[in-house]
Amino acid sequence: MVICASIFSILAWAFPVDAAKPLKGIFILLDPGHGGSDSGAVGPTGLKESTANLRVARYLGMLLKADGAKVKMTRETDRFVSLKERVEIADNESPDLFVSVHHNASVRKTAANRAEIYFNALEQGIPLKIADSMAAGLTPKKGDLKTEIIPGGFFVLRNNQCPAVLTEGSYISIKSVERGLKSSRGLTTEAQKFRMAIRKVFEHPPVRVEVFSKRPAVVTTAFPRFIFAANKTISRVQVRLQPNRDFEFSFAHLPILGESYLLYNNKPLPTGSYTFSMLFYGIDGTVSRLVKLPVQVKLPIKNSVLLPVAPYIATGMDGDFPLTLVLQDANGRLNPRSLSFNAKWGNKTFRGMTNSEGKAAIVLPLTGKEEGPQTVEVEGESEVEGGVEGGEGPMSEGGAAFRETIAKCTIELTFRVFGKRVFLILMKIRLNRGFDKLAFLSYPKLGPTSIRNCFQQG
Numbered sequence: 289m290v291i292c293a294s295i296f297s298i299l300a301w302a303f304p305v306d307a308a309k310p311l312k313g314i315f316i317l318l319d320p321g322h323g324g325s326d327s328g329a330v331g332p333t334g335l336k337e338s339t340a341n342l343r344v345a346r347y348l349g350m351l352l353k354a355d356g357a358k359v360k361m362t363r364e365t366d367r368f369v370s371l372k373e374r375v376e377i378a379d380n381e382s383p384d385l386f387v388s389v390h391h392n393a394s395v396r397k398t399a400a401n402r403a404e405i406y407f408n409a410l411e412q413g414i415p416l417k418i419a420d421s422m423a424a425g426l427t428p429k430k431g432d433l434k435t436e437i438i439p440g441g442f443f444v445l446r447n448n449q450c451p452a453v454l455t456e457g458s459y460i461s462i463k464s465v466e467r468g469l470k471s472s473r474g475l476t477t478e479a480q481k482f483r484m485a486i487r488k489v490f491e492h493p494p495v496r497v498e499v500f501s502k503r504p505a506v507v508t509t510a511f512p513r514f515i516f517a518a519n520k521t522i523s524r525v526q527v528r529l530q531p532n533r534d535f536e537f538s539f540a541h542l543p544i545l546g547e548s549y550l551l552y553n554n555k556p557l558p559t560g561s562y563t564f565s566m567l568f569y570g571i572d573g574t575v576s577r578l579v580k581l582p583v584q585v586k587l588p589i590k591n592s593v594l595l596p597v598a599p600y601i602a603t604g605m606d607g608d609f610p611l612t613l614v615l616q617d618a619n620g621r622l623n624p625r626s627l628s629f630n631a632k633w634g635n636k637t638f639r640g641m642t643n644s645e646g647k648a649a650i651v652l653p654l655t656g657k658e659e660g661p662q663t664v665e666v667e668g669e670s671e672v673e674g675g676v677e678g679g680e681g682p683m684s685e686g687g688a689a690f691r692e693t694i695a696k697c698t699i700e701l702t703f704r705v706f707g708k709r710v711f712l713i714l715m716k717i718r719l720n721r722g723f724d725k726l727a728f729l730s731y732p733k734l735g736p737t738s739i740r741n742c743f744q745q746g
């Protein structure tokens with residue numbers, strides 16, 4: 289689900305643009321496709337796609353540098369660079385834009401020429417703007433088809449953390465196109481079109497956002513709040529939460545802190561691992577790159593429930609009597625945390641661990657001689673590493689670890705004799721710190737063995 293929250297700001301924003309260097313401060317990583325042993329497509333008279341790609345990228349790089357941009361290339365020469373390496377370069381360099389330069393081929397001799405711009409469909413901010421801008425600039429020549437904008441799953445797009453597009457400027461397999469790609473005029477014309485498209489999008493500097501949180505952020509509240517600082521006034525933010533949940537986010541300006549913003553959810557998040565993917569939109573129509581914030585919500589154990597296997601057991605039963613321990617959060621939801629615990633019953637202690645669903649089985653080995661109230665005491669302790677209570681920033685890197693102690697919970701199971709049967713009448717609960725209340729849910733699902741144990745005896 290995508291929710292857009294708007295904030296209103298009366299702050300004016302000035303756009304300092306250097307007319308001579310319109311791309312000053314912008315970093316573009318150019319990726320000439322193929323190279324070395326991988327020639328890519330080959331034109332009718334033998335022009336390698338890898339060569340045409342490198343030539344266009346070189347011209348484009350020169351033009352972008354002339355505009356003040358910082359430019360790097362994934363390859364400068366005719367050499368083989370794997371797709372993985374290309375993505376690694378992008379990850380390390382973290383440019384404002386990654387442009388992979390290719391030229392298409394068709395097996396059909398009659399195929400009409402056209403350009404195709406692929407963009408990473410998972411990030412619709414800058415890549416889509418660039419694709420739109422390129423398509424608008426690549427006006428088809430007579431007989432050419434309209435430029436297509438295609439959400440693409442290419443490796444260098446799919447795995448790229450940076451805003452990325454892949455251009456197929458023309459069909460190298462068409463004889464007249466190949467001729468054009470052999471001439472510096474043809475190459476510069478294409479490069480010039482890409483340059484102007486990039487200039488149009490970065491005419492105003494993109495929104496840059498700093499997240500005040502270590503990654504992953506570990507929070508112990510169902511309502512984490514995150515603070516972001518931006519280089520300009522933000523008008524709205526688009527948030528996608530994975531795993532997908534029905535949650536609402538609000539976004540607020542923190543006026544005393546300049547361009548700082550608070551993002552928070554209005555519906556409680558249960559314990560779990562999430563990724564917030566966010567696009568920030570400036571009031572000037574610019575957009576940020578996709579900001580991903582992994583968040584681990586580890587809610588304290590607020591309620592825990594001991595569920596007996598059955599409401600009664602038979603007199604003198606000397607079998608196993610299972611209980612299910614269920615962890616809950618303050619909102620009464622299942623709290624799926626793995627937590628080690630000690631369960632004490634009489635002079636016996638059982639060590640156990642709740643599973644990743646926050647549940648564990650505790651088995652009381654009844655001897656048949658038990659009488660009166662039976663007390664089961666469950667005590668647990670967990671640690672949330674490097675967490676910051678509330679998830680509020682600014683958070684320092686490697687924040688201090690803290691211990692979260694789950695308070696003791698005592699549950700008294702009272703057995704009362706009615707004729708031949710012992711009834712479990714009461715669960716008296718003594719609550720200490722951290723436990724507000726203890727609730728009955730429902731009886732757990734039982735395996736056939738447990739049930740037989742309970743009812744066959746006596």
Ligand SMILES: [Zn+2]
Binds near residue numbers: 321322328337390391
């Ligand atoms: Zn290619």
